[in-house]
Each structure stands twice: as C-alpha cells, then as structure tokens.
Amino acid sequence: MELYDYNTCVKQWADPLFRFARKCTGNEEDARDVVQNSFEVLWQKRKDVAPDKAKAFLFQVAYRQSIDNYRKQGRMVYKDEPEESRSTGPAQSDLKRVLERALSRLDEQSRALVLLKDYEGYRYEEIGQITGLSESQVKVYLHRARKVLKDYLVSVENVL
C-alpha cells in the first residue's frame, strides 16, 4: 500500500469506522481514539496490507480495540442518543431510540456482530475473519442477538 492508497482509505472508511466505534464504545472520545489508533496501525502495517483488504483490516483493529476499551472501562453508558434520534420522524425516532437501548443491553461481542452485519453488510464469513470467530459461531451469536432485540421491541410494545 502506498501513500495515495492510505489517504484514500482515510477518506473512504474514516466515517464508517467512526460510526462502528461509536456504537461499540458508546462514547465519542473513545471512538475517535479507536479510529486514530486503527489508522495508525494501518499506516505502520501498510506494506503488509493490500488496498482492497484495508477496510477489513481497519474494522478488525477497531473491533479489538473496542473490546479492550470496554473491558477497561466496564459497562458503557450511551451519550447523546436522544439528540440523534430527534432528527427523524416521531415513530421512527421512537423505534430508533428503543433499538439503541436494546443494543446497549447486548454484550460487546454481540453488539459488534450486529453492527458489522447491519452497518457494513459483511457476510458471516467476513465477520468471522474480522472477529476471529468461525462462520457458524457468527451465525449463532447473531441470531441470539436479533432475538434479544426482537424480544425487547416486543416487550416495549406490550408496555406501550
């Protein structure tokens, strides 16, 4: 990877990586640290990483750092979520808000799997390479996470 390829990766993947780190850590400052560290690692390993593999490499580094960050800080606390959800319509904002709360109830690994699947559209196999899990493990963990989210949505509807 040359200098031009690296800078192209920054322009192309900084925002998606930040969104992923933001949801994993629940904290904007920690998310910025994760993104900066991930790109720094990519720069140091640029000779070993092909340009078409840079995205997966970045998310892999960000995933590991998010997990480490979560373990250091303990249970995370989401910030600024209500302000973000107000940008959409009332029904959608309610749904989004509920989903955010449901997402926070997941463990860090399941949360990362759901984000990689829904935000970036990775296949089971690709998620396995990023997280170090097998394809069947990814499938099982993802299905469990979706069931938790679905059950939380159902419970909120029942309460409402």
Added chain:
Amino acid sequence: MVNMENYEEYMLLEADGELGDAERKALYAFLEQHPELGKEMEMYLSTKLVPDTKMVFAHKEQLLKKQGGSTIAFGGRWMYAAAACVAALIAVMIWKREPSATETNTIVKTEEPVKNVTPAPIVDDTAKEFHSKTVNAIAIENKTPVKPNTIKKPKAPVTPVEPEEKIAQQPVERILPDVKQEIPQPKQNTVEQKVQANEKPVAFTEEVKIPVITEEPETQQKPLLAWLPVNEEKKEGLNVIAEVLNQKIDKIKEVRNSLKDTDVTFRIGNKELFIVRL
C-alpha cells in the same frame, strides 16, 4: 422447505440478508399460509439497524499522511528511483574523470618509442650502457617492459603513436616533429651514432626527467605555440591556462587516488540499498 420447526431460522436469515431467491420465495409462501407469523417477521425485520450517515469523523485531515513526513520521505518506488539516479550520476562522473588521466599517461607513453628509437642501432658498449639504463628507467617509470628487439626497429614503436593521436591530439602532435627529426638518425654510420649516443645521454637524462607531467606541457607547448599565429601576450595567457589545467589534472588525480579501494554505500534511513566499489 420451510415448516413450523425451522421458520424462525429462515426469518433470522432473512433479517441478516443471507437468504437466496428460492429460499426467500419459500419463506414468504409459508407466511402467506400462516398469516399469524407475519407480525413476528416484521419484528425481526425491525431489528435491522440503519447507520446514521450524519455521524462523521470530524477533522479527517488529521489522519492523512503527507509525503516527506516524519515516517518516511518517499514512497517505495520513488525511493528506489532516486537511489538509481544518484548511482547513475556518480558512475557518469567517474567515467568522465578517467580519460583525463589516460591522456596524461599517453603523453608519457608516446615519448618512449621516440626515445627508444635513437638507441636502437647503437653498437658501442658505452652507448649500450646508456641504452640499458634509459630503457630500464623508462620501463620502470611506465611499468612496461622494453625489449631490445623493439628498439632495433624504429618504425615499430612509432606505430602506437597513431592510435593515441585520437585520444590526445596535442601531445602527439608535439612529439611528431621530434620523431621526424630523430627517425633518420639510426640510418647513419656507427661513428655518428656513437657521437649521437654520447650526446644523447644528456638528452636521455633530460628525457628521463621529462615524464614529470608538469614539465612536459611547458616543453611541448612551445612548439605548438610557435606554430600558432598568436601574440606573445596571448601565448602567456595560454601558458597560464595550461598551468591551471595541469593543476586541475593533479587535483583530479588526487581525488581519484583517494576514491580507489573505497566503497560507497547507499542508505535511506536504516535500510542499506546497495554498495558501489570504486
């Protein structure tokens, strides 16, 4: 086939976007047959997260790397291209220096045949002594063995002068008048040769001294300047220029000698690219 035992797995795969066209058709056909399961399908589809594109990494330029930054100065290809250009320049400089040194050597070498021509026909012992001394002296200085056979043939030593004319025209031209004057001498009688031999030891000694480069241009410039229709003032200027050139030649020789047996290593950072042995 979708049934009541596996429909939930199909719903999860559909929420993940992992179902093929055939499997999706089968799932929705099953749901049409079981409309009570439609709500559950909607709930699973609602769990799919949508990224907020308004959430961006502020000041993305902080992540960019610039050429010539603290990490590396050049990219991989530029680095090797710059090193190759530097190596090519040094090779061209060294190649250009060498002809000047060979020219000075040719001046010395061209004189040898001329000197050796005159003692060739000498028969007298004294002349032979001088002959051996001068020949050996010249041979030692120029590191070329001079056989007596070559001396007896005056024409043979002269021939090397011709190809050298192409390399150094002026020195050869200066010598040629002297050669023309000396070539008919061997044809004379032995007595005359003795006389010449007696005379020539002085010339030999002078000529032995001449291999010193600094003396040669002066002794040889005179006949050249005499040929040229130039004023005396300009002749003095030309002499000055010749002196300066000789000084430059000496400096180049010194640099060349200092560069001998040295290795030039090209490095960028801690990485050793290649070594040039001079």
